[in-house]
Amino acid sequence: MCPKVTSEYKTEIKERIIQSAIECFSKYGLDKTKMDDIAQRADLSKGTLYLYFKSKEDLFYVICENNLKVLKGQLSQIFATTKEDLVSNAEQFYENFHKIEKRENEKVFCEIIAESARNPKLQKVLYAQRIKTINVVKEYLDRQMENGFFRKDTDTEAIASGFVALYDGLIASEFLGISVNHSKKSWRKTVRAIIAGIG
Known part of the structure; x- marks a missing residue:
C-alpha cells in the first residue's frame, strides 16, 4: 500500500519547488532555466515536479x-x-x-x-x-x-x-x-x- 500523502506534505513540496524556482530564475534567468534545474535544486524527480507545475x-x-x-x-x-x-x-x-x-x-x-x-x-x-x-x-x-x-x-x-x-x-x-x-x-x-x- 502506498503511504498517504497529506495536505501538509503537498504544501511543503510546493513551497520547496517555488523557492527552488526563484533561486534558479535568479541564477540563470527564466529563459535559460530548465524544469530539470528546478527539480534538481528541489531534490525531486522531474515527474514529481510536473505533478505540481506544468511549466x-x-x-x-x-x-x-x-x-x-x-x-x-x-x-x-x-x-x-x-x-x-x-x-x-x-x-x-x-x-x-x-x-x-x-x-x-x-x-x-x-x-x-x-x-x-x-x-x-x-x-x-x-x-x-x-x-x-x-x-x-x-x-x-x-x-x-x-x-x-x-x-x-x-x-x-x-x-x-x-x-x-x-x-x-x-x-x-x-x-x-x-x-x-x-x-x-x-x-x-x-x-x-x-x-x-x-x-
Missing part, C-alpha cells in the same frame, strides 16, 4: 500571486488616524516591503521584465499581474479617501499606478548601483509630495 510560466504565475498576498497583508496592517500617520506609514512601507520581498525575488522580476519583451506569453502574465497589483493599491487608497484623507476627486487608479511604477523603478535602480538608502529617501520624499498634493 516555468505556471511557477512564475504562482510566485506573482504569492507576492500579491504579501502586498495585501502589508497594506492591511497600515492603519492611520491622522493624515500624518498615513504619510509616516506610507513612507515606512518601502522599507518594510523591501525586507519581506527577498533580494532574489526582486532580481527575478527585473530579469523577467526584460525577458518579457521577447516572450509574448510571459508579457501577458506580467501585464495581468501588474493590473492586479495596481488594483490592490487602489483599493487601499480608496479606503483612505473614504476616511477623509484625500479629496473626493482623487484619481486613485492613476496614483496607484504611479506608486507601483515608483517602487519597481527604485528596485531596478538598486540593481544598477543606486544605494538602498538613496532609494528609501526617494520613496519617502515622493510619497510625501504625492499625498500632500491629493490631500
Whole structure:
C-alpha cells in the first residue's frame, strides 16, 4: 500500500519547488532555466515536479500571486488616524516591503521584465499581474479617501499606478548601483509630495 500523502506534505513540496524556482530564475534567468534545474535544486524527480507545475510560466504565475498576498497583508496592517500617520506609514512601507520581498525575488522580476519583451506569453502574465497589483493599491487608497484623507476627486487608479511604477523603478535602480538608502529617501520624499498634493 502506498503511504498517504497529506495536505501538509503537498504544501511543503510546493513551497520547496517555488523557492527552488526563484533561486534558479535568479541564477540563470527564466529563459535559460530548465524544469530539470528546478527539480534538481528541489531534490525531486522531474515527474514529481510536473505533478505540481506544468511549466516555468505556471511557477512564475504562482510566485506573482504569492507576492500579491504579501502586498495585501502589508497594506492591511497600515492603519492611520491622522493624515500624518498615513504619510509616516506610507513612507515606512518601502522599507518594510523591501525586507519581506527577498533580494532574489526582486532580481527575478527585473530579469523577467526584460525577458518579457521577447516572450509574448510571459508579457501577458506580467501585464495581468501588474493590473492586479495596481488594483490592490487602489483599493487601499480608496479606503483612505473614504476616511477623509484625500479629496473626493482623487484619481486613485492613476496614483496607484504611479506608486507601483515608483517602487519597481527604485528596485531596478538598486540593481544598477543606486544605494538602498538613496532609494528609501526617494520613496519617502515622493510619497510625501504625492499625498500632500491629493490631500
